[in-house]
Amino acid sequence: GAVVSQHPSWVICKSGTSVKIECRSLDFQATTMFWYRQFPKQSLMLMATSNEGSKATYEQGVEKDKFLINHASLTLSTLTVTSAHPEDSSFYICSARGLAGGLKEQYFGPGTRLTVT
Amino acid sequence: QKEVEQNSGPLSVPEGAIASLNCTYSDRGSQSFFWYRQYSGKSPELIMFIYSNGDKEDGRFTAQLNKASQYVSLLIRDSQPSDSATYLCAVSGGTASKLTFGTGTRLQVTL
Numbered sequence: 001g002a003v004v005s006q007h008p009s010w011v012i013c014k015s016g017t018s019v020k021i022e023c024r025s026l027d028f029q030a031t032t033m034f035w036y037r038q039f040p041k042q043s044l045m046l047m048a049t050s051n052e053g054s055k056a057t058y059e060q061g062v063e064k065d066k067f068l069i070n071h072a073s074l075t076l077s078t079l080t081v082t083s084a085h086p087e088d089s090s091f092y093i094c095s096a097r098g099l100a101g102g103l104k105e106q107y108f109g110p111g112t113r114l115t116v117t
Numbered sequence: 118q119k120e121v122e123q124n125s126g127p128l129s130v131p132e133g134a135i136a137s138l139n140c141t142y143s144d145r146g147s148q149s150f151f152w153y154r155q156y157s158g159k160s161p162e163l164i165m166f167i168y169s170n171g172d173k174e175d176g177r178f179t180a181q182l183n184k185a186s187q188y189v190s191l192l193i194r195d196s197q198p199s200d201s202a203t204y205l206c207a208v209s210g211g212t213a214s215k216l217t218f219g220t221g222t223r224l225q226v227t228l
Binding site: 034041042043044045046049091093104108109110111113 | 125158159160161162163187205215216217218220221
């Protein structure tokens with residue numbers, strides 16, 4: 001099956017700083033990438049959808065100026081949490097889908113656990 | 118009203134028994150339905166998907182879909198301790214390409 005990696009797997013940062021999370025599709029070209037956030041004991045909430053070479057589409061309630069998404073190539077998307085605060089501490093998961101892929105071909109990365117102190 | 122609803126559990130079943138997980142959804146236009154398994158601290162992994170009314174079997178797993186009742190379920194036969202995890206139901210709304218997840222049901226398979 002297709003492999004999606006995320007880096008870092010966990011990060012601790014101080015309040016007010018910015019953190020960048022990378023999502024890579026290792027063996028396929030990901031035309032669409034999705035970014036999710038999951039708080040403890042809650043489900044995955046879609047934050048944004050990004051298509052290669054175009055601006056991300058953010059879900060209602062997600063601040064696009066705070067969560068910067070870049071999908072500059074077919075194998076890499078990045079999520080930057082700017083001016084992070086403790087309430088941004090969460091498990092961030094990306095998923096990727098290829099050009100011919102349907103919903104069942106949405107492959108998830110291993111996630112990045114962000115802790116803001 | 119939540120778009121995808123699941124009982125949070127925990128659902129406890131003895132090893133070897135059948136575990137039955139249920140999910141209801143609100144969007145009648147939903148077309149595709151998925152079950153993911155998520156171990157603690159890990160990302161979800163796809164177990165089953167179903168598009169048409171009826172049953173779909175894959176090994177020990179059976180997904181059941183009833184669009185009229187807006188209900189989808191997952192049966193796990195011969196439950197094993199390694200099946201202990203949170204099971205997430207996900208639905209795609211009509212022609213939208215995104216998935217909407219339920220809050221998940223935690224399954225505990227006891228020895």
